[in-house]
Structures are given as C-alpha cells and as structure tokens.
Amino acid sequence: MSEPLFKRKGALKVAMVAGEASGDLLAAHLMDALQARHADIEFAGIGGPRMEARGFTSMVPQEKLAVRGYAEVLRSLPELLRIRRNLREQLQAEKPDVFIGVDAPDFNLALETALKKQGIATIHYVSPSVWAWRLERIYKIGRAVNRVLCLFPMEPALYQQAKVRADFVGHPLASEIPMQPDQLAMREQLGLPRQGPVFTLMPGSRKSELEFMAPLYIEAARLLLRDYPDATFLVPLATRATMDLFDRMLTQHKAWDLPLRKLFGHAQMAMIASDVVLVTSGTATLEVALTKRPMVISYKLSWLTYLLVKRKIKLPYVGLPNILCGRFVVPELLQKDATAPKLAAEVKRLYEDKDARAEVLQTFGDLHQSLLADTAALAATAVLQEAGCQPQPA
Template identity: 70%
Template structure:
C-alpha cells in the first residue's frame, strides 16, 4: 500500500494534479486563495515546484506527466497509466473533499471520471481547447467534472450550450503581470545594456518540446547574431532537468560561444526585458502577450502527430494571442515552416518594424483588460462550492 497523501485529521482535503509548468503556476495561485478562504486545508496529488513550495505533497515528480505528442505519449503510456491508476486508488481510499485537475486533459479527465463515479467531487481547471479542435469533447468533459473553470471568455458559452456546468474566471496571469511592464528596469535588474537588442527564446517547458525546439532556437540565435552583433539572448528553462538538457543542446550545436544567458524559471523577467520573443506555442504565448512584447510563435511535432492534429483543427491559428484576437496579430511558423531562416527573418522584422510592434502592443493591452479578473479568488470560491464547504 502506498503512503498516505493526506495526514492532517480535520483539515479540508484538496487533491490536485498539475501536469506541467503552467499548471503548477495555476495550482500555486489556487492554493494561496483556498488557504486564505479556508486556513485549515491540506493539498496533495501531483504538483510542481511552486506548489511544493507551498506545502503540497506530490505523489510523483511533475515531470513524469510532462509528455506531448501521440508518439511520445505512447512511449510513456505504461508508466502514465500506472501513475494514474495508483493515484486513483489512493484518492478513492482517502476520499478528499474535492479533486481539481489542472489542465493536462489526457491525464486528468479520465482520472476525474473515475473519481466522480466513485462519489468524489471533481473540478477541471482550464478548459481544453474545444474552440480550436474536437468540440465533441464538451459533453465528455461534463461527464468527468462537476465544474469546468474557464480561463477565456469564448469557452463558457460552449459548455452552457451542452448543459455542462462551467464558469469564466479570467486568467490568473492577467492579474499577476503588470499592465505596463518596465523593460529598462528589468534590463537593469538582469544586468543587461538598455541600448542593445535583446531577444528571449522560449523553447518550451516540457523536455519533449525542448528536444524539438531547443536546437532550432539556438541556430536562430546564431543567425540573428550575424545581423545584430551586439544582441543578447535570454533563455528561461522551467526546471533543472530542462536546463541540463539545454546545456547538452548547446554542446551538440557547438554554441557555447553565443551570448545566451540561461535562467531557471523567471520567464516573465526574460519576456519583459526582451525586444522580441521567439516562443513555442502554449500558455507561454499568452504570458508574452500580457507582458506586451511582440512575438513569433513556433511549434514542431513528430510527423504523425502533426498529421493527426492538423486534421482536427477548427481555426487557422494555434497561438493563444491570435485565437483571442480572432486574427493573426503575430506570426506563426509551424512544422515545416519553422526553419532557422524564416524564424530569424520574422523576429528581425518585428524588431525593426515599429508600427507593427505598436499595433501588436495595443491589441495585447485590450486583451489584458478582458482577461483581468480576480481569477484565483473566483476559482477558490467555485472549488469550495463544489466541495460543499
């Protein structure tokens, strides 16, 4: 029998699973808000470093769940199923007051369904991208979760139409990130010159993303350095394992001479300090938008995964800033379009084109206003209602 997850008698027991860095951030904010509303509370399940710093008890390291792509998931499937089965059995035995699955729908929705069938209360925090692909998932999500917490305004109407209980809470990042970030102050804090080009490279928080995008971004930096000899590059890595992985990529590409500064975490600092950001598609693109920085969005998958995903897409874009705006505000270069030359050219174009940059910033400001609610507090209230406290 596995060790107990919850150990404090009389405490409100909140189980959570956050599958990657963005989920860890959301989970940490939710923990703070829940603890403010209900001090006698205990958290356990699977979480990342921010959640652990707040006293979260994680059954396994969060990195075990951070796998993307059909082929990649297939390789890790036996271990993922074992982890989910073990956690499911533990939670059914220990009966937490509520379970909150944070994003990671492939892992969490199946777990939520099992727990709900066993009589536990379940919340799914972060709607899957039903507005972009596989809209038929809405009803299935409703079978798994008592409540869906939606971060974007276009999501709740889709659940309402299907009779699924959902609430719009805004996005926590919109409250966390200042409306007008101070680029010069951030550069001073990081010890960077204020008059040189600074580019942030965000190859992804998952190790599988880094394998696809890390080397590509290193070569883009090399290309940009030919055009901007005094450029500086900031590369935030989510964890120590991804930092070590990026170091191996630097060695593989013989790139230790490039002016690349690595950061563990501190992605927002890198974004704010940058003139332009090159970012792998995902939650990080929204973070860049909220810091009001021009960006180029890129992504690569295995050939088979890409073919399967492409057929199911309902929108012409994948980056969250473009989805929220309903148009191509920033360029997206995906799969075979994501070459060193094309990515470097788009980054350089945004760096030089002041008019385009101002249009992008104005759009991002309007976006920020729509998304800025007291998200963590609203989420905490909703979770406590589901827990019937």
C-alpha cells in the first residue's frame, strides 16, 4: 500500500475522480462550496490543477485519464486499469465518507460500483449522455451510485423512471459567465484591436484530440486569412502538454507565419473576444454557447472508433448546444465533412451573416437562462447529505 491519501484524523474524507479539464473545473467549484460549509474537510483521489490548487491530493496526474475513443483507449487500457485498481484498493482501505465521480463514466462507474458494495456512499456528478445514446445505462448507473447530480433540466425525469435518485443542480458555467459578455472590453483586456475579425480556434483539451483537429484548424486559419488579411486567431490551450503539441503541429505545417496568439488557459476570454469560434465537440461547445458566440462544431475520430460510436448515437447532432436546443442552431462538420475548406467556409458564413448571428444570440440567451442555478451549493448539499453530515430530504 502506498502512502495514505487522507492524512488528517477526524476530517471529513471526500474522495473524487475528475478525468479531464471540464471535470477539474466542476470539482473545484464543488470543493469551494464544501469548504465553505464544513470546517474540516480533506480531498483526495485523481484531479487536475484547479483541484490541486485548493489542496486536493491527486494519486496520479489527471492527464493519465484524458484518453478518448475506443481505439485510443485500447492502447492505454492496461495503464488505466492499473490506475483504477490501485485507487480502488487504496479507497477501500481508507474508507472515505463519500466518493464523487466527476464525469468520466467509463473510468468512474466501475470504481463507484466496487466502493458502493463496500458501503461507501457514491455520487456521480454529471449524468452520462443517456438521452443521446444507450438509455439502458441508467440501470447500471443506479447500481453504481446512491445519487446522480445532473447539469441539464431534462435529465432527472429519465432517472426517476428507473427509480434512480437524481437532482438537477444546474450548470456552473451558467452562473460564471455573464448573460451579456462585453466583447469590446475583453478585446481591450487582451490587447486586441477593437475592429477587425477575431476568430478563436479550440482544437480540444486532450492531446489525442489535438492530433486529429489541430492540423485542420491551422489549415482553416490559413484559408480564412486569405479573405481576412487583418484577422487575429486566438488559440487557448488548457495544459503545457497540449501547448507543446500545438507548437509541434505549427512546425509540421510550416504555420508559424500565421497571426496566431496562443493563450495558456483563458478560454472564456478568447471566446468573448471573438466573432466566431471553431471548436471541437465537447463541453467547450456549451461554454461558447453561454458566451453567446456563433460557432462551428467539428470532430474527427479514428475510423474504427467512429464506426462503433455512430451505430449507438440516437440524435442527429453531437454538439451540446444543438442537443439542448433540439435543433441545428450552429453547424456541425464531422469526420469526412471535417475538412479545412468546409470549416473555413462555415466560419466565413457566420462572420458575414448578421441575421444568423442575431438568431444565435437569442437562442443561446434562452439556453443560458434554462441552466441557471446555484450549482455548487446544490451539489455540496447533496454531498454532505450522502456523507451523513446533513439530514436527507424526506
């Protein structure tokens, strides 16, 4: 057994696993709310830099879990299984008061199932996309956890039908991002020109995503520069590893002459300052929607992964804003349609079509309103209830 994860006797022991950057953000907000409500609390498991900045003890770096797709996961599977086994054994020995799996269902659900069997209270924070594919997973989730915390308002009803306890807690980004972001003020803050096109490129938070998407986005930027020679391109990158990889992509594609400005983090700032965002499908698409910016959503996978996933998807769209609005509010260019000329053409269309941009603003404003709640406080209440620190509701 390695060194204990929890070190303070008498402290409330909260174990968490957040598998990627979006989970790190959610968990960090939850940690703030829990620390405000409980005087002596200790956090450990696997988490990212925001969590560690709040005193979280991470058994391994979060990036070890940030692997996407069936084919890609197979290559990393032995290491992922070893990490999960070691963490499971450690938590079973130390018996935390509550375990919270933050998203990452492929990693967390099996871990939650094992811990729940040992009598450890388990919570899954962020419902898997059961409304989009494999609805039958609800029953597996119910066996794994005591409670599900849902970010979207339509989700609890699906769980209640299967007699699984689920609570809508809202999406923390809806409270964090202003309803009317100030584009000009943000451009000034970033030292950008007030006039002239600004496009943000978001090729993904995982290295495996960048390998597929960054070359496309670089070439799309090159095409857009022909039409808009005064354009500026912002590229927010979440980690040092993804920034280094993007630099290698720029070298491979001989693109250092492009007017690209890389940002270490600061993704929201880049979105707000931009006219149109080119974004890889994932949580970042919702963030763009909440900043009320037009976007082009794109994604590419290995062909094996794509064939496996395509058969299971039940909806005609994959981008969160389109799913939540129930229609194609913004374009999606996936797999074979994800080419640099098509991406550049859609970005150009959205930049020049004022009516389309006005519709996006209205639709995303309504979406923002529907997701507002005191997310961290509601989630913290649920955690303290499951940990036995507060009474359960009747």
